[in-house]
Amino acid sequence: MKKILLVLLAFCIALPSFGQKLSKEEREAAAKAANTAALDAVKAKAFVLVPTTYTEDAAEGTISDNTDNSNFFSCEGENCFAQGVICCDNRYTNICEPTEYSMNIDKKGNMKLRIVVSGRMLKGTYTFSMRHNTNHADVIFSPQNGTTRKFSGPIVPLKEANYNKRSNPM
Numbered sequence: 001m002k003k004i005l006l007v008l009l010a011f012c013i014a015l016p017s018f019g020q021k022l023s024k025e026e027r028e029a030a031a032k033a034a035n036t037a038a039l040d041a042v043k044a045k046a047f048v049l050v051p052t053t054y055t056e057d058a059a060e061g062t063i064s065d066n067t068d069n070s071n072f073f074s075c076e077g078e079n080c081f082a083q084g085v086i087c088c089d090n091r092y093t094n095i096c097e098p099t100e101y102s103m104n105i106d107k108k109g110n111m112k113l114r115i116v117v118s119g120r121m122l123k124g125t126y127t128f129s130m131r132h133n134t135n136h137a138d139v140i141f142s143p144q145n146g147t148t149r150k151f152s153g154p155i156v157p158l159k160e161a162n163y164n165k166r167s168n169p170m
Contacts, residue, residue: 028133031133031134031135032133034134034135034154035109035130035132035133035134035135037135037156037157037160038130038135038137038154038155038156038157039105039111040157041155041156041157041158042075042103042111042113042128042155043103045075045076045077045078045101046075046076046077046157046158046159047074047075047155047156047157047158047161048072048073048074048075048155048156048157048158048161048163049072049073049074049128049137049139049153049154049155049156050066050069050071050072050153050154050156050161050162050163051066051071051072051086051087051139051151051152051153052065052066052152052153052154053065053066053151053152053153054066054086054149054150054151054152055149055150055151066086066151066153068084069162069163069164070083070084070163070164070165070166071083071084071085071086071087072084072087072163072164072165073087073088073126073139074158074161074163074165075098075115076158078097078098079095079096079097079098080095080096080097080098080115080117081093081094081095081096081165081169082094082096082117082122082141083165083166086149086151087141087149087151088122088141088143088149089141089143089146089147089149090121090122092121092122092169093165093166093167093168093169094119094120094121094122094169095119095120095169096117096118096119096122096123097117097118097119098115098116098117099116099117099118100114100115100116101113101114101115101116102114108132109131109132109133110129110130110131110132111128111129111130111132111137112127112128112129113126113127113128113130113137114126114127114128115128122143123143123144123145124141124142124143124144125141125142126139126140126141127139127140127141127142128155130155135154135155135156136152136153136154136155137152137153137154137155138150138152139151139152139153
């Protein structure tokens with residue numbers, strides 16, 4: 001009797017894990033929906049990118065994981081916000097005005113976004129590259145003064161984003 005109960009218990013624990021696997025079509029549909037949401041958010045200038053990985057030393061190419069959601073780049077209408085050393089090479093919450101905002105989508109569906117920002121504590125160019133059927137973007141920040149920053153993460157609409165913006169932007 002104990003063996004039967006033990007087998008039933010093991011079966012009940014293992015059964016939900018088998019049902020959670022998505023088929024290839026379901027994964028592709030989810031990726032396409034995330035890509036469409038990201039493209040719509042970029043077009044509406046209402047998106048956030050919280051880096052998942054970043055390059056610590058450009059010369060060595062050391063890649064590290066980011067676990068802090070207070071490092072981010074966001075575009076909120078006519079203003080852009082950059083916060084954290086990963087995204088803007090300083091520790092402030094930078095409010096910037098985009099002086100150039102150009103988005104190009106090639107025939108394969110890959111997106112290139114170039115944003116030239118100008119603010120009190122931050123001036124430079126953000127270049128986003130996002131492949132088709134994904135919302136994951138690679139970003140290169142080239143400041144006028146300082147070192148180039150490289151990071152990557154998902155582009156998410158403002159309404160769905162989870163990030164920690166500090167008060168009193170500069």
